[in-house]
Amino acid sequence: MSILDRVRVLDEEYHFINTLAERIDVEPDGKLKGYTVSVKDNICVKGMQSTAGSKILEGYIPPFDATVISKCRAEGAGILGKTTQDEFGFGTFNINTPYQRPLNPHDPERSTGGSSGGAACLTAVADFPHIALSESTGGSISCPASWCGVVGVTPTYGRVSRWGLIDYANSLDKIGVMAKTVGEAALLLEVISGPDRYDSTVLDAPVPKYTELDQIKGLRVGVPKEYFGEGVDSEVEELVWAAIKGLESKGAKVSEVSLPHTKYSLSSYYIIAMAEASTNLAKFSGLRYGLQETIEGDFNQYFSRVRTLGLGAEAKRRVMLGTFTRMAGYRDAYYLKALKVRTRVIEDFKRAFKDVDVLAAPAMPVVAPRFDEIEQLEPIHHYMMDVLTVAPNLAGIPMVSVPCGSAHGMPVGLHLMADHLEEHKLLKAAWEAEQL
């Protein structure tokens, strides 16, 4: 059975693919030789439908490859297809989409997590060489990775080019990777990182050999006290502590740290993300590409018709909220305030990293919830689910979710975080955690 056929069979059961490649084209030899790469549906692949999980881009065929895709192809990877996601990244459970809703491979009645649910799901079930290209704005890699029991790496903001990434929030979006092992994740990260003449926010820093994984002697692990206790499931906490203790037994130095602005990072994140997102989504108005209708009425009527039809409820909610936070009269209190609080959040991390190499905490406060439980939740509860991932995402620091056991029968992820551009340190710590 070919890989594509295998994927079709798996997809029948788990629903993680939006568009499957017709055939896997493999180019010359390279670091990714022998690997297939799946692509989150908001990363453009030339000639392959890219919807970003939205109806407004149904049938949209990008005329260019995202830079990360070009890099993958150049290193011999075979592009498998586009994985499903929450619309534009708006979601924590991968249910906000008119396309496939993926099922958690450990329990099909539960969510995979989001927004990169499809990527995590496929990574977990693939029984052929596969690494997933994914993306995180507020935790969209760490969440599904931890809930599906795979490794998820979110690099430093600017480490990887965003050219060809359909924007959610430009100062928060990062393309990252998911894999079964830290080694494979490091491999793909090494390939996709580095400067790009098409993205002004890419960092010029050289790319170290992330695949060189060994133990860091005397690794200093900081445990942020705000990430434990109330609001975090006790079994989840136990498992994470066990992992931390495990590192300690291998020679790591563990200490408590404080990130005092943690609780404010949720609001700060959502305000900034929605403000940026509401402007990013304005381009989807029925002209030039994407969903188009018969040209009727004046431009306001036409734009409204297309957008009302093409955007989902969560997208509409965020666009309206984002519009509000930038409105004259509210802009200072919301948008500008949130940007200043962000500075405070970054300062917290910078202070902590003076004394430690990595931070360790649970990736998510609970294990993957059941779909019927999710139905009872209000939008605000969806947002609050991100409480442990938004701060590092807001600060643009790199993070890795590594599986560290099961609670209530479902995977739990240990979340390791490091300072800007310290991916090499971070991956080594994650590798070590993986060996436990």
Place this chain on the structure above:
Amino acid sequence: MKATIGLEIHVQLDTRSKLFCRCSTDIDDAEPNSVVCPICLGYPGSKPMLNQRAIEHGIRVAQALESKVMPVIRFSRKNYFYPDMSKNFQITQYEVPLAEGGYLLVTGHRIGITRVHLEEDPAKLVHVGGGITSARETLIDYNRAGVPLVEIVTEPDIRSTEEARDFLKKLSLILEHLGAYDPHNEGSLRVDANVSIEGGNRVEVKNITGFRNVEKALNYEVVRQTSAVNMGMPVVRETRHFDAETGVTSTLRLKEQEEDYGYIAEPDLTQIHIASEWVEALRASMPELPDQRIQRLVDEYGITRFQSDIIVNTGLRMSQFYEESCRLYSDAKNVANWLVTYLLKSLNFESMILEESNVRPETFTELLVLIDEGTISERLAKELIKYYVKTGKSPRKIVEENNLDLLPVDDLRVVVSEVVDENQKAVEDYRSGKAKAAEYLIGQVLRRVRARASAGVVRELVLEALKEN
């Protein structure tokens, strides 16, 4: 007409590529939607990249207006929906412009500059089946989308519609001298004007192309507003559109309907530090500005201020033409006289500008040499120049092909004799004291030889002949 006027001038900068993408700015003869890329078409996943040359042009413009260049600048998203917007937001500068303050002197009156900043041009719309408010559909050409614009905002210091026109002419000339824009491209300068008269509200007239239209639009507005006030009706605060064909402004939208642009910082671009070394280097290499050139031409060539003013104000090419001509022909004052008095007149007569014609310094000075040589008379030259301007043909060739050179004196004497013989009555009148009769004979000779003799020489010969007789 008196009014209180503030202007927002948008000028297309003469860079080779667009402001945020590498598409060429050479779009004038291009097919619609052929000079575009995913960035200027606002494709999802595309990101802007800032053109360094645009910043340099912008800094020079600021310096020419004595505007203070900011040490750190940033770009913003101005969010509104419109069919000419590729992304339904325009990348512009809201919080921190490229430069603040400054002024421009217009006939001794100081017009304050509020700010100078950069932004991208939207696409071009063709309104099908009517004007902007009556068309049944729109056709969009994105070639223009992303072309760099420098926006110059003035304080409401302009006191009349004529002053507005003069301001724009001077600004246009300065920009041309800076090499910042191409004045011969109609669409490269667009103006939004804020106009109010005593006792009335401020009205905005948007998107007026070219400064000739600005004066028309402003005059129409002032008249309209004055009638309203005279009839005791209020001047409504609103945004209007000027139709260049009908010469009329009409309501586009009321101020209450104004959009809130919901500005955010453009997160796909970085902030830019503008080092003082960079600013100083640009100032040091600043091209000569019009006021400087006017003075220099007076000092260097000994021409009058009046002439220098005209030469420089006609346009950059004209002053270059003048100087090139002076390099080929040593009498700078003579060049100036002929240029200002006759060349310009002939160009106007042919409704041509210098750049459109085939007039060249080599052939223009040739005309002057022909006069100096004595090959043609000044009188003929004044006639010939019209034909020269029209065709661009070498004056020497024109003279040769049409036998226009001055007749030798002996040939002239023959004509004089003929005329004298044919007009004995005039000769007798002259004898009896009627001096006017000589004029008549001179005129007859000149008619016969057409321009191939100078009036002075003919007069001499006629009087000589009359004496003999």
Place this chain on the structure above:
Amino acid sequence: MARIAVSRDLVLTLAKAARLVLSDEETERYTQQLNVILDAFRELDEVSTEGVEPSYHPIEIEDKLREDMPEAWIWDPLANVEDTEDKYIRGPKIK
């Protein structure tokens, strides 16, 4: 920030600004949801940000400029457009 009571009118204003048409039921629902969410955001008032610079990016990236060299993008820009006329893209009228 003062307690913002998100009214139906505000939601309709926001929807209009974003070019979205909402049903009565949606308007009702969003009004309620937005109230809850915006109320939660008020916690930022507790943070002292006197003299703090806003972080437009989480990490300092500066002075990215590009040379003024034109480069043609070889593609068919109208391939994704459904309604064209003579190479123009057809769009809705203004008024």
